[in-house]
Amino acid sequence: xxELPEVETTRQGIIPKVINQTITSVVxxxxxxxxxxxxxxxxxxxxxxIKQITRxxxxxxxxxxxxxxxxxxxxxGRLLIQPKKHTFAKHEHVNIIIAxxxxxxxxxxxxxxxxxxxKENPHEHKLLKHLGVEPLEREFNGTYLFNQTQxxxxxxxQLIMDSHIVTGVGNIYANEALFLAGINGRVPANSINxxxxxxxxxxxxxVLTKAIKMSGTTIRDFATSSGKPGGFQNALQVxxxxxxxCKKCHTPIQELRLGQRSTFFCPKCQM
DNA sequence: CAGAATACCTGCGGGC
DNA sequence: TGCCCGCAGGTATTCT
Numbered sequence: 001x002x003e004l005p006e007v008e009t010t011r012q013g014i015i016p017k018v019i020n021q022t023i024t025s026v027v028x029x030x031x032x033x034x035x036x037x038x039x040x041x042x043x044x045x046x047x048x049x050i051k052q053i054t055r056x057x058x059x060x061x062x063x064x065x066x067x068x069x070x071x072x073x074x075x076x077g078r079l080l081i082q083p084k085k086h087t088f089a090k091h092e093h094v095n096i097i098i099a100x101x102x103x104x105x106x107x108x109x110x111x112x113x114x115x116x117x118x119k120e121n122p123h124e125h126k127l128l129k130h131l132g133v134e135p136l137e138r139e140f141n142g143t144y145l146f147n148q149t150q151x152x153x154x155x156x157x158q159l160i161m162d163s164h165i166v167t168g169v170g171n172i173y174a175n176e177a178l179f180l181a182g183i184n185g186r187v188p189a190n191s192i193n194x195x196x197x198x199x200x201x202x203x204x205x206x207v208l209t210k211a212i213k214m215s216g217t218t219i220r221d222f223a224t225s226s227g228k229p230g231g232f233q234n235a236l237q238v239x240x241x242x243x244x245x246c247k248k249c250h251t252p253i254q255e256l257r258l259g260q261r262s263t264f265f266c267p268k269c270q271m
Numbered sequence: 272c273a274g275a276a277t278a279c280c281t282g283c284g285g286g287c
Numbered sequence: 288t289g290c291c292c293g294c295a296g297g298t299a300t301t302c303t
Contacts, residue, residue: 003297034298073296075280112297112298152273152274217296220283259275260277262295
């Protein structure tokens with residue numbers, strides 16, 4: 001579910017509620033996520049103070065006085081801020097109770113997400129160390145993308161969704177950015193010239209930035225930290241719009257599969 | 272080595 | 288109404 005804008009929306013929503021707060025207790029109802037939640041997590045977190053929350057790709061990094069909590073939302077995860085309580089919703093796997101009696105609730109029906117703990121530099125963690133560049137940073141530019149396209153033989157859509165090249169662009173925003181750039185996702189990455197790479201980079205940044213402003217996209221599971229849906233689903237140009245008219249030229253949107261992922265495009269606007 | 276397929280898991284919508 | 292199939296905002300691991 002959550003791509004970069006949803007993770008960033010979550011981060012921004014949680015920050016004012018938990019920064020400089022101390023964790024008073026931790027309730028774990030389900031240890032089996034993508035990887036098991038460390039047995040030591042409860043002990044490690046209890047009494048720790050949350051200093052800041054940062055983001056690397058789709059990972060949230062809770063930097064505390066005693067180590068870093070890493071959270072990934074997988075496909076169906078959400079993080080909510082709720083008043084402290086004693087009963088739990090279905091799939092509410094973890095509750096982190098903060099001193100001001102509010103709880104950070106981790107809910108994830110499919111359990112593809114992860115909750116991990118490290119005392120080391122989190123950026124050296126196995127899962128973060130090999131991630132590609134941040135799409136909204138200056139290092140993600142036309143030159144970088146063009147160099148990458150020359151090194152790989154896959155399609156342009158699969159390339160921009162490869163988190164080891166650029167991290168945070170998932171299926172929705174890959175589809176939307178390619179539409180905005182007028183590029184068909186199935187073309188080989190190494191057939192895209194520098195000028196089109198410049199345009200695609202701009203399109204990715206534009207789509208992600210707008211989606212963050214609109215608090216992300218809610219198709220099914222995603223909710224902001226207050227439990228409300230995002231707003232970007234109303235701005236989608238192609239994702240999920242098979243057979244509906246293109247918003248630019250009215251040609252029916254087509255669908256195909258690339259790397260096992262649904263791909264939506266306008267056959268006239270995207271070449 | 273790169274690229275493609277598989278695996279993890281639950282819920283839901285469509286077809287019969 | 289109910290069962291079965293395929294699909295869903297991800298990505299590490301295994302395969303070819």
